[in-house]
Amino acid sequence: MSAHDTTALGTHQPGTKKLFMWVWFWLLILTGVEVLLAYMRLDPHPMLILLVGLSLIKSALIVAYFMHLRFEKIGLFLIIVPSLVFCLVMILIFVFPDSLRIVRLHP
Amino acid sequence: MAELDVDAVAGQAWGGGVAPFATNTKKLGMWLFLLSDSLTFSTAILAYAYVRLSSANWPRPFEISPAILNATFLTFILLSSSLTMVMAVAAAHRNEVKKAVIYILLTAVGGIAFVGLHMMEWFRLFAEGVTPWSNKWGDPLFGGTFFGLTGLHMLHVSIGVIYLCIIALGFGRRKFNADHVEVSGLYWHFVDLVWMFIFPMVYLMSVNLKG
Numbered sequence: 001m002s003a004h005d006t007t008a009l010g011t012h013q014p015g016t017k018k019l020f021m022w023v024w025f026w027l028l029i030l031t032g033v034e035v036l037l038a039y040m041r042l043d044p045h046p047m048l049i050l051l052v053g054l055s056l057i058k059s060a061l062i063v064a065y066f067m068h069l070r071f072e073k074i075g076l077f078l079i080i081v082p083s084l085v086f087c088l089v090m091i092l093i094f095v096f097p098d099s100l101r102i103v104r105l106h107p
Numbered sequence: 108m109a110e111l112d113v114d115a116v117a118g119q120a121w122g123g124g125v126a127p128f129a130t131n132t133k134k135l136g137m138w139l140f141l142l143s144d145s146l147t148f149s150t151a152i153l154a155y156a157y158v159r160l161s162s163a164n165w166p167r168p169f170e171i172s173p174a175i176l177n178a179t180f181l182t183f184i185l186l187s188s189s190l191t192m193v194m195a196v197a198a199a200h201r202n203e204v205k206k207a208v209i210y211i212l213l214t215a216v217g218g219i220a221f222v223g224l225h226m227m228e229w230f231r232l233f234a235e236g237v238t239p240w241s242n243k244w245g246d247p248l249f250g251g252t253f254f255g256l257t258g259l260h261m262l263h264v265s266i267g268v269i270y271l272c273i274i275a276l277g278f279g280r281r282k283f284n285a286d287h288v289e290v291s292g293l294y295w296h297f298v299d300l301v302w303m304f305i306f307p308m309v310y311l312m313s314v315n316l317k318g
Contacts, residue, residue: 015193015197017194017197020190020193020194020197021190024186024187024189024190027186028183028186031179031182031183031186031306034306034307034311035175035179035311037311038175038307038310038311038312038314039171039314039316041316044312047312048312051307051308051311051312052304052307052308054307055303055304055307058300058303059300059303059304062189062296062299062300062303063296063300065193066189066190066192066193066292066296066299067292067293067296067297068289072128072129072130073128073129073130075128075129076128076129076130076135076138079128080138080139080142083142084142084145084146087146087149088146088149091146091149091150091153092153095153095157098157099156099157099160099161102157102160102161
């Protein structure tokens with residue numbers, strides 16, 4: 001097989017230029033919203049929730065469209081996303097109680 | 108014991124005869140690497156949050172100009188480089204070699220611009236007395252976590268630029284195929300994705316509202 005032959009697997013290329021431009025546009029808009037939020041003098045906790053929420057939306061857009069996971073077989077999604085979520089939840093289970101203890105210890 | 112019928116097994120999913128994820132091994136390998144790397148960054152960001160929470164005098168030093176404007180521009184550069192990378196992958200799958208190589212190189216240029224601008228910001232902070240081991244504005248761990256987290260990301264961007272240049276060269280010479288371009292694209296988008304968390308956590312949560 002020459003290098004430029006299309007291989008049997010993983011060569012499908014869904015998504016159009018217009019779709020990618022829209023995703024890029026919305027990512028920029030969400031970034032703009034984040035910057036505006038930073039100057040709205042909100043309390044740190046709601047600010048953190050909003051910023052992390054917007055970052056999760058942005059990362060979902062990148063993974064789904066730029067990394068094509070939305071167009072892959074469901075099996076690939078199922079070995080990647082749930083295992084990542086599981087590991088993160090396990091980390092947070094151990095970190096959160098101690099973090100909250102630290103907050104209570106603040107003067 | 109009966110002998111294994113290799114031909115029969117090869118055609119079955121659990122015998123390796125078909126690909127259960129309908130993808131090639133390179134792409135699956137990259138996804139698994141990115142999964143592990145995302146945990147590296149997740150723990151680094153959590154460690155940053157933990158240290159910040161435990162500090163009584165964590166500074167909020169970033170004013171709109173130059174720090175936030177610069178970081179916002181860095182975000183724009185990375186998002187735009189992701190767009191050019193996705194265009195490169197699409198062109199590579201259409202076998203438009205020249206177009207794909209140009210898009211890959213544009214992505215690499217975006218990466219170089221990102222590293223250059225970020226380094227300038229690092230040097231500006233050094234000049235203001237913030238280093239990985241000291242911080243004149245308050246908690247010295249601010250410098251350690253800031254440079255540690257952004258440095259780890261910048262290392263990934265730098266490796267990505269080298270990776271993209273190798274892919275552009277190999278694809279241009281027809282030694283690599285479209286799958287190689289797609290796999291390098293996965294890495295690049297991941298680098299972009301990580302910045303989507305570093306930007307708000309490190310910069311926007313530390314905006315100086317007094318200014």
